[in-house]
Amino acid sequence: MSSALNPDAVTQAKLWYWQRISAMVLALCVLVHLGGMIYAVRGGLSAAEILGRTHGNWLFGIFYAVFVFACAVHVPIGFARICEEWLGLKAGAAWLIAKALGLVILVMGLRAVYGVVA
Amino acid sequence: MSATLKVKVWRGKTSGSFVDYEVPRLESQTVLDVVTHIQRHLDPSLSYRFACRVGMCGSCAMTVNGVARWTCRTHVSKVADGDALEIAPLSNLPVIKDLATDMREFFDKWAKSHGQFKGTKTRHDEFEQVRPESRERMAANAGIECIGCGVCYASCDVVTWRPDFLGPAALNRAWTLANDVRDNAQRERLKAVAGDVGCHACHTQGSCSERCPKQIEPTAGIAGLKRLAGRAAVRGELE
Numbered sequence: 001m002s003s004a005l006n007p008d009a010v011t012q013a014k015l016w017y018w019q020r021i022s023a024m025v026l027a028l029c030v031l032v033h034l035g036g037m038i039y040a041v042r043g044g045l046s047a048a049e050i051l052g053r054t055h056g057n058w059l060f061g062i063f064y065a066v067f068v069f070a071c072a073v074h075v076p077i078g079f080a081r082i083c084e085e086w087l088g089l090k091a092g093a094a095w096l097i098a099k100a101l102g103l104v105i106l107v108m109g110l111r112a113v114y115g116v117v118a
Numbered sequence: 119m120s121a122t123l124k125v126k127v128w129r130g131k132t133s134g135s136f137v138d139y140e141v142p143r144l145e146s147q148t149v150l151d152v153v154t155h156i157q158r159h160l161d162p163s164l165s166y167r168f169a170c171r172v173g174m175c176g177s178c179a180m181t182v183n184g185v186a187r188w189t190c191r192t193h194v195s196k197v198a199d200g201d202a203l204e205i206a207p208l209s210n211l212p213v214i215k216d217l218a219t220d221m222r223e224f225f226d227k228w229a230k231s232h233g234q235f236k237g238t239k240t241r242h243d244e245f246e247q248v249r250p251e252s253r254e255r256m257a258a259n260a261g262i263e264c265i266g267c268g269v270c271y272a273s274c275d276v277v278t279w280r281p282d283f284l285g286p287a288a289l290n291r292a293w294t295l296a297n298d299v300r301d302n303a304q305r306e307r308l309k310a311v312a313g314d315v316g317c318h319a320c321h322t323q324g325s326c327s328e329r330c331p332k333q334i335e336p337t338a339g340i341a342g343l344k345r346l347a348g349r350a351a352v353r354g355e356l357e
């Protein structure tokens with residue numbers, strides 16, 4: 001994605017694809033996440049109880065890892081545009097910041113998933 | 119309905135100021151009538167542009183109380199804020215003088231989007247048969263009535279942020295041609311309209327579709343171009 005947001009039709013078309021696919025994954029993830037939360041806390045729950053259930057639950061881990069990956073794809077693409085259009089940054093600078101943000105989301109997200117599951 | 123309208127009209131070029139005029143209020147008065155009254159009776163040096171006065175030529179668009187509109191088909195009663203009207207030139211275009219904008223770039227972008235039909239047949243060939251109910255013909259129909267007024271272009275924030283963006287009208291034109299089965303320059307056109315100054319820059323928020331006086335939806339056409347470009351990229355046809 002290094003040449004992204006230059007006037008490169010192929011790159012833009014592919015970014016659009018990634019943006020759409022990640023959006024679909026996110027939409028599904030958000031629904032499952034909200035549903036899961038409402039279900040889990042219906043009788044009131046403490047942090048300890050939740051961790052007790054999530055520890056060692058690898059299905060839970062895989063689901064949230066997918067969630068994190070989808071965020072790490074989706075957010076930088078939109079963020080680079082905001083940097084360009086609202087902050088007036090050049091494409092190169094905008095993408096540098098956006099990629100750094102993507103990396104931060106990925107690392108922090110996966111770390112959180114690991115903390116809850118392992 | 120008060121007897122007079124308090125009208126603020128932009129005078130000058132890109133730098134300038136609003137000047138106040140009082141214009142008699144009439145039944146079924148259009149915004150273009152108001153501008154014409156000012157020029158004929160109050161200040162003959164006022165510059166503006168119009169031709170058909172019936173919503174066909176697309177030359178009379180201005181910003182009326184903050185919103186881009188065709189002035190010949192916009193009734194004062196619909197847009198006046200009490201008895202106040204503020205009339206400015208269209209946004210996103212250089213101002214030549216007063217209410218007249220320089221629309222060259224707007225139309226140059228139609229050319230950049232390969233807005234010309236490219237066929238192979240000559241007058242000696244048989245007519246191509248295009249079924250009116252075919253999907254392509256119906257998609258083209260939805261965008262074909264554009265009068266080139268620039269209302270959508272002036273309403274698009276992305277044009278403001280990215281001055282190179284081809285804009286809704288040019289992309290709508292490209293979309294109608296992308297659905298013309300007789301046209302044989304599809305690949306070049308798609309290459310011209312894909313990318314970050316083309317369809318991929320659009321945020322799909324729909325200001326253009328909301329404001330188009332002809333009820334065209336450039337937003338839908340641009341989404342269509344994104345789909346075509348996505349498919350072409352996967353097949354390696356955009357290289």
Ligand code: SF4
Nearest residue numbers: 274286320321324326
């Ligand atoms: S939908 Fe796209 S083209 Fe239309 S106003 Fe919004 S950004 Fe501009």
Ligand code: SF4
Nearest residue numbers: 264265267268270330
């Ligand atoms: S699409 Fe609508 S608003 Fe845009 S130039 Fe054509 S007629 Fe005017």
Ligand code: FES
Nearest residue numbers: 171175176178190
């Ligand atoms: S004067 Fe022709 S569209 Fe308004």
